Amino acid sequence: MDVLRMGGVKRPGVGRPVISYGALSEVEQRVGAFLQWGKGELLFSVGVPKRGILVILLKRTEGLTLNFSVPAKQAAIKDVIQRIFENPKFGENICGMEHVSVALNPAKDAVARMMVESLVEGFGVVEEEQLMFVSYRAADGTGEG
Numbered sequence: 795m796d797v798l799r800m801g802g803v804k805r806p807g808v809g810r811p812v813i814s815y816g817a818l819s820e821v822e823q824r825v826g827a828f829l830q831w832g833k834g835e836l837l838f839s840v841g842v843p844k845r846g847i848l849v850i851l852l853k854r855t856e857g858l859t860l861n862f863s864v865p866a867k868q869a870a871i872k873d874v875i876q877r878i879f880e881n882p883k884f885g886e887n888i889c890g891m892e893h894v895s896v897a898l899n900p901a902k903d904a905v906a907r908m909m910v911e912s913l914v915e916g917f918g919v920v921e922e923e924q925l926m927f928v929s930y931r932a933a934d935g936t937g938e939g
Contacts, residue, residue, distance in 0.1 A: 883896070
């Protein structure tokens with residue numbers, strides 16, 4: 795795995811995740827770069843490992859989705875998610891967590907803003923926390939990388 799220094803955003807090789815660390819203020823730039831990578835099955839995630847927070851952005855030919863889990867008993871988080879996203883789909887309660895999936899419009903500024911808003915308002919992430927960014931490009935047979 796490649797470990798990147800803060801400020802360096804790199805396109806992942808085919809089938810090889812790229813892991814880097816940074817701050818909340820970098821999310822919008824990194825999402826913008828991710829959405830410009832082109833075709834193929836792509837994954838970008840933002841996590842706070844110390845708190846078990848993981849937000850996953852998937853880009854496929856059929857569209858863009860944002861996926862994450864929220865504590866089933868915390869209605870306040872669910873209210874924030876329903877306010878930020880137009881039609882969030884809440885999955886079944888598994889071990890006290892509900893999986894959320896949201897189909898998104900690929901307008902990069904809106905996607906990035908919604909991710910930051912959900913991290914801040916839904917999960918209470920602050921600028922001082924170290925975030926982990928993971929980018930992944932699935933092998934799609936195009937030879938790109």
